[in-house]
Amino acid sequence: MSADPRLLVVDDEPDLRTLYEMTLLREGFSLDSAGTVEDALELLGARRYDAVITDMRLPDGSGLDILRWLEQQGRSERALVITAYGSAENAVEALKAGAYDYLTKPVDLRQFRMVVASALGRTPKMEGPVPKPFSSAPAAAASSAAPVVAAPDASDAFAPTAPGAFDVLASAQAPKPAPAEARKLPRATPPLTGSTTALERLVGDSAPMRQVRELIEKVARSMAPVLLNGESGTGKELVARAIHDVSARRPQPFIAVNCGAIPEQLLEAEFFGYRKGAFTGASEDREGFFQAAQGGTLFLDEIGDLPLAMQSKLLRALQERSVRPVGAVAEMPVNVRLLSATHKDLAAEVAGGRFRQDLYYRLNVIQIRVPPLRERMEDLAPISARILQRIAADAGVAPVPALTPAALATLSRYSFPGNVRELENLLHRALALSSGDGIDLADLGLPDSVLGLDDAPAETGDVAAEPPLGAALPAEARGDAPLPADLATYLDEVEKQILLRALEQHRNNRTAAGASLGLSLRQMRYRMARLAISVGGDES
Numbered sequence: 001m002s003a004d005p006r007l008l009v010v011d012d013e014p015d016l017r018t019l020y021e022m023t024l025l026r027e028g029f030s031l032d033s034a035g036t037v038e039d040a041l042e043l044l045g046a047r048r049y050d051a052v053i054t055d056m057r058l059p060d061g062s063g064l065d066i067l068r069w070l071e072q073q074g075r076s077e078r079a080l081v082i083t084a085y086g087s088a089e090n091a092v093e094a095l096k097a098g099a100y101d102y103l104t105k106p107v108d109l110r111q112f113r114m115v116v117a118s119a120l121g122r123t124p125k126m127e128g129p130v131p132k133p134f135s136s137a138p139a140a141a142a143s144s145a146a147p148v149v150a151a152p153d154a155s156d157a158f159a160p161t162a163p164g165a166f167d168v169l170a171s172a173q174a175p176k177p178a179p180a181e182a183r184k185l186p187r188a189t190p191p192l193t194g195s196t197t198a199l200e201r202l203v204g205d206s207a208p209m210r211q212v213r214e215l216i217e218k219v220a221r222s223m224a225p226v227l228l229n230g231e232s233g234t235g236k237e238l239v240a241r242a243i244h245d246v247s248a249r250r251p252q253p254f255i256a257v258n259c260g261a262i263p264e265q266l267l268e269a270e271f272f273g274y275r276k277g278a279f280t281g282a283s284e285d286r287e288g289f290f291q292a293a294q295g296g297t298l299f300l301d302e303i304g305d306l307p308l309a310m311q312s313k314l315l316r317a318l319q320e321r322s323v324r325p326v327g328a329v330a331e332m333p334v335n336v337r338l339l340s341a342t343h344k345d346l347a348a349e350v351a352g353g354r355f356r357q358d359l360y361y362r363l364n365v366i367q368i369r370v371p372p373l374r375e376r377m378e379d380l381a382p383i384s385a386r387i388l389q390r391i392a393a394d395a396g397v398a399p400v401p402a403l404t405p406a407a408l409a410t411l412s413r414y415s416f417p418g419n420v421r422e423l424e425n426l427l428h429r430a431l432a433l434s435s436g437d438g439i440d441l442a443d444l445g446l447p448d449s450v451l452g453l454d455d456a457p458a459e460t461g462d463v464a465a466e467p468p469l470g471a472a473l474p475a476e477a478r479g480d481a482p483l484p485a486d487l488a489t490y491l492d493e494v495e496k497q498i499l500l501r502a503l504e505q506h507r508n509n510r511t512a513a514g515a516s517l518g519l520s521l522r523q524m525r526y527r528m529a530r531l532a533i534s535v536g537g538d539e540s
């Protein structure tokens with residue numbers, strides 16, 4: 001990019017054009033302007049710009065025509081589109097057509113400067129309340145012993161994080177106990193060290209993974225919100241990190257938050273921060289996740305778990321691009337790219353009235369489905385090899401042990417309900433148990449049903465079909481036995497036995513056991529606590 005960025009402003013209203021021009025000239029940009037699509041294309045044909053800012057509705061066409069032209073010509077200009085207030089569809093259409101970002105009318109000039117600066121990878125000359133640089137831990141770290149956002153991704157799967165009062169995202173991934181100081185740290189991505197990027201860590205050359213990788217490269221170029229869909233443990237967070245790593249926001253923080261793990265009454269303070277004295281216990285100002293992610297990427301995992309009241313507040317923050325800390329008078333502008341993930345069918349949640357439709361539209365501009373491991377079994381060997389490499393390096397084991405052909409063949413018959421995370425946990429244990437250079441069948445500790453040693457059907461993707469409903473019911477429910485005297489106690493006992501069986505089958509891995517029963521880790525924990533089931537081992 002040149003030292004003196006040149007922008008093209010396209011709007012048919014002369015007053016607005018002048019306003020944009022004056023604002024941008026004050027920021028030190030050079031400008032050209034046009035009032036129609038035709039004029040804009042003529043200017044674009046004659047020279048290159050660093051960015052194009054265009055109104056959506058123009059006398060001889062639409063801002064989308066300009067976007068399409070830029071796309072067809074393979075031009076590098078970043079495009080910003082100005083849409084009418086409340087027309088979320090237009091904004092979504094613009095982002096899908098390749099716009100870097102959009103603004104809604106009436107244009108807030110502070111936002112305008114921020115968005116233009118972000119498109120050009122610059123810091124705007126701020127007026128009014130300027131967000132503080134991220135210097136303190138987000139609210140969660142202060143309000144409990146445990147962090148709520150994910151651990152730094154440097155060590156990826158084995159980020160040392162202890163489970164705490166809050167169910168942390170990282171806790172589901174961390175087979176290792178944590179040093180105490182890890183709990184206090186904000187979990188922004190650490191400074192770049194030249195280590196591998198998340199995209200490089202995303203192993204797998206299967207057709208679905210190639211497609212995911214292509215999409216990552218494509219969506220990284222804009223500010224468009226991306227919704228990642230997929231079962232637990234498939235790699236949604238890794239994909240989110242990869243989008244951040246590939247984007248121009250890479251030097252800025254990546255903040256991952258597990259929405260389902262934050263108590264409802266703390267959500268607003270955690271997201272937007274709070275001011276000293278805002279409530280009992282607020283002994284100092286604290287930043288929230290939005291401020292922590294300033295300039296970078298905010299990844300909201302399990303977005304489907306956000307209560308409706310918080311959904312409205314999040315939508316407002318996205319629309320206004322500013323947040324108001326609890327107890328603060330003024331709003332503060334935020335420049336954050338939002339990525340979100342869910343294992344739920346959000347469209348069904350909208351239909352059921354549990355998720356706001358307008359927020360769904362905002363988040364779901366681009367959707368990436370991360371396929372379950374069983375749909376890309378050709379990736380099993382390379383992913384296992386990479387994971388073993390990492391575990392061995394962590395444990396100081398050399399040479400790196402490999403799976404024997406028999407172990408790999410057996411693993412490929414397994415359905416992996418907990419996906420790559422389950423594979424990681426399994427290999428972690430296997431490495432601890434193995435005595436030689438290779439990891440053999442016996443080291444895997446797989447249940448007999450997978451090894452084909454009992455009469456039960458092997459737990460493979462295609463045999464894992466549920467039994468017919470009638471056959472699965474206990475005798476009491478089918479009418480050939482007396483009714484239970486205490487239904488609640490009876491059902492609790494049935495549930496307990498099922499949970500214990502699932503836990504046994506999955507070597508006490510709660511995530512995998514829960515996933516095999518269609519339960520999230522959170523739901524699994526809740527049920528286990530209610531039924532007083534405790535298992536040893538790590539928190540996954």
Ligand SMILES: Nc1ncnc2c1ncn2[C@@H]1O[C@H](COP(=O)(O)OP(=O)(O)OP(=O)(O)O)[C@@H](O)[C@H]1O
Pocket residue numbers: 156157158172173201202203204230231232233234235236237238239301341343383386420421424
């Ligand atoms: N393709 C892959 N190659 C290598 N490692 C992977 C891959 N996919 C996932 N992983 C690893 O598997 C673990 C689980 O991935 P991740 O946390 O991204 O899953 P998730 O879908 O976000 O899970 P959840 O829905 O439970 O939050 C991580 O340690 C991640 O690094």
